[in-house]
Every structure is written in structure tokens, then in C-alpha cells.
Amino acid sequence: MRILLLADIHANWSALSAIREPFDACLILGDIVEYGVEPAPCIEWARQYGTVVIRGNHDHSASQRVPPPTGHGLRALAGATRQQHWNVLSPTHLKYLSRLPVSQTLELDSKKFHLVHATPRDPMDEYLAADPETWKARLAGIDADFVCVGHTHLQFHLNLGKIQLVNPGSVGQPRDGDPRAAYAIIENGQVQLKRVEYDIDAAVSALKDANLPPEVTELAESMLRTGGRP
Ligand SMILES: [Fe+2]
Incomplete structure (x- = not known):
């Protein structure tokens, strides 16, 4: 069985539509929306192809109508x-996001999967670096072969003994200096971290057409083109 792992799509349809991997199951680890401006096709894709789709902090904020934060940069x-x-x-799109689970366990290919956007302790918000000892402590008591997370927009695979921890990185807003869309494949128990080039000009063009404040458009364009932090 070939399992496609996606996270942090962030309303970047150009990036999502560039991932042309064949798959038997697709696990989506949250943050389908915000930061980009094409949320509808991303939600439609998740509805159609997501075997399990987890709620991220941005899916939550958009669908619960959390007042937009004030400030600069990513806020x-x-x-x-x-x-x-x-x-x-x-309303149907927003209702779909509002009903996504914050975590889920399932069995695929005789392996137990535990899915959460951030960490099991704080499913939507905790940022945890790819440090094996910290993660081992955080996953104490979790019975799984694979724990799959997103949220940090950093791609990693840690072998923690019984548990393999996988963050496929961000499809739509990578922050590790590589602007290509990030994702992962799990097949026969083997994890492959992958990247694919996509049409960044098309994503930037959509951004400019959305008429966001100029400083916001500039930041988003810079992050898309560099795969960098703000
Ligand atoms: Fe995110």
C-alpha cells in the first residue's frame, strides 16, 4: 500500500496540484487553508481524496471565525x-473545516497510525523541533507504529524505536529554504521524504490578484520564492 502524507497546504493550489503521486490512501495533517488565496480547490481536493483529514490551527481559526490577529509578518x-x-x-467549505478531527488513529497496511497536526499534548498549536529525546518524551504512552505530524513546515523523519515520527513538511509554504512543495510517501513501512517543483509564478499571480495589503503580498511572495522564514 502506498500512502501519501500531506500537511500545511495553506491554500496553495499550484503547489498541491503539482503533486502527481499515485496513492492508495492519503493522510492530510491539517492547515489546508490560510497564508495562500486559493482555499476552495484545496478543500475540494481534500474532500475528494483525503482518507483522513486532520484539523490544523488555521483550519480551526478560519472555520470558527476567529477574529483576524493584528500585527505584522505572518500574523x-x-x-x-x-x-x-x-x-x-x-458555508459548506467552512462547515467541512469546522468538523475535521483534531487527532485520529487508524490502521493501514497492518500498521497503526496516529495523526495530529502539532503534537499529542497540544494538537493544534505546539511547535516542537525535530529533537528525538523531546519527541520521545512527548509520545510516551502513544501506541503507534507511525506518528504523523505537520505544523512546523519542516520536513523530517525520526526513528524513535517502536515509533517512526514523520513530518512531511509543507506543501504550500515550506520554511526550510527549499521552495519546492514537500510531502512524504510511506510504502511497505518505508518512509520517503519528497519534494516537487511547482509553478510558483502562478501562486504569486493569484496572490496579487487577491488585492491583499501590499506588505502582506510582499511577504507571501518572498516566502514562496525562497522557501524561507519571514
Ligand atoms: Fe501551517
């Missing part, structure tokens, strides 16, 4: 795209 980008989403998404 401003999240706020501006959240408001843009409320104009372009249907």
Missing part, C-alpha cells in the same frame, strides 16, 4: 487571508 498574512477566505469560501 498579518494570516489575518488578511482569513478575511479573503470568508469572501471566497462557501
Whole structure:
């Protein structure tokens, strides 16, 4: 069985549509929306192909109509795209996001999977670096062969003994200096961390058409082109 792992799509349809991997199951680890401006096709894709789709902090904020944050940088980008989403998404889209589970366990290919956007202690918000000892402590008591997470936008695979911990990285807003879309494949118990080039110009063009504040558009474009932190 070939399992496609995706996380942090962030309303970047150009990036998501560039991933042309064959798969038998697709696990989506949250943050389908915000930071980008094409949330609808990303939600439709997740609805159609996601075997399990987990709720991320941005899916939660957009669908629960959390007031847009004030401030600069990523906070401003999240706020501006959240408001843009409320104009372009249907009530059905928002309801879909609002009903996503914050964590889920399932068995695939005789392996136990535990899925969560951030960490089991704080499923939507905790940032944890790829440090094996910290993660071992955080996963104490979790009975799984694979724990799959997103949230940090950093791609990694840690072998923690019984548990393999996988973060496929971010499809739509990588932050590790590599602007290509990130994802992972798990097949026959083997993890492959993968990247694919996509049409960044098309994503930037969509951003510019959305008429967000200029400083927000500039930040988003810079992050997409460099795969860098703000
Ligand atoms: Fe994210």
C-alpha cells in the first residue's frame, strides 16, 4: 500500500496540484487553508481524496471565525487571508473545516497510525523541533507504529524505536529554504521524504490578484520564492 502524507497546504493550489503521486490512501495533517488565496480547490481536493483529514490551527481559526490577529509578518498574512477566505469560501467549505478531527488513529497496511497536526499534548498549536529525546518524551504512552505530524513546515523523519515520527513538511509554504512543495510517501513501512517543483509564478499571480495589503503580498511572495522564514 502506498500512502501519501500531506500537511500545511495553506491554500496553495499550484503547489498541491503539482503533486502527481499515485496513492492508495492519503493522510492530510491539517492547515489546508490560510497564508495562500486559493482555499476552495484545496478543500475540494481534500474532500475528494483525503482518507483522513486532520484539523490544523488555521483550519480551526478560519472555520470558527476567529477574529483576524493584528500585527505584522505572518500574523498579518494570516489575518488578511482569513478575511479573503470568508469572501471566497462557501458555508459548506467552512462547515467541512469546522468538523475535521483534531487527532485520529487508524490502521493501514497492518500498521497503526496516529495523526495530529502539532503534537499529542497540544494538537493544534505546539511547535516542537525535530529533537528525538523531546519527541520521545512527548509520545510516551502513544501506541503507534507511525506518528504523523505537520505544523512546523519542516520536513523530517525520526526513528524513535517502536515509533517512526514523520513530518512531511509543507506543501504550500515550506520554511526550510527549499521552495519546492514537500510531502512524504510511506510504502511497505518505508518512509520517503519528497519534494516537487511547482509553478510558483502562478501562486504569486493569484496572490496579487487577491488585492491583499501590499506588505502582506510582499511577504507571501518572498516566502514562496525562497522557501524561507519571514
Ligand atoms: Fe501551517
